[in-house]
């Protein structure tokens with residue numbers, strides 16, 4: 450069976466405060482999304498890539514990919530939805546029948562390394578669902594609407610989950626369909642698997658694999674890329 454990547458890149462980028470959406474912002478030598486696609490392209494375990502972009506950006510994105518060259522694994526560019534979960538589901542619906550594993554990776558995480566991708570795929574073959582994650586550095590507070598602290602979960606138990614998140618095709622399809630039925634809306638795909646009661650294995654990743662969300666993330670990402678080039 451094939452390993453196909455879905456790249457959700459249909460977010461509005463409102464937290465970036467820029468007119469250009471974050472996935473198209475220039476990062477050193479190319480747009481953020483092109484770094485992400487290059488890493489997936491370079492990972493030998495991945496057979497194909499489906500990109501999910503804003504409904505009005507499909508043609509533009511296709512054009513950028515055609516010009517970007519050396520991206521031979523891209524199978525489709527499909528329109529996304531109002532929420533990340535909807536965008537991923539649209540991607541799932543575009544996958545070929547012979548897909549065995551689905552790898553979901555945020556377009557806004559350009560610093561992912563091909564070896565990290567391969568490791569999450571390896572673990573998923575054993576357990577069915579796995580994701581890259583890092584231990585939290587900050588202490589986390591649960592607050593009410595007024596900012597009054599309600600609880601402080603023990604930091605030793607907390608991990609920040611990243612992408613890639615990799616799943617058996619049948620399992621992630623079932624999880625998304627169940628979420629549609631129950632009205633569950635989650636900010637990552639693992640949460641939908643957890644709701645089924647199925648195990649999800651976290652794989653220790655790198656703090657470099659940040660999600661470009663606010664302007665300072667771009668500064669950090671640039672520094673990491675320049676350091677890699679040396």
Ligand code: C5P
Nearest residue numbers: 457458459460531532533536555556557
């Ligand atoms: O919004 P968030 O930071 O969780 O976005 C993570 C990824 O999901 C980004 O790459 C973003 O472009 C994508 N996304 C999407 N469709 C949405 C919202 C976010 O594809 N409606």
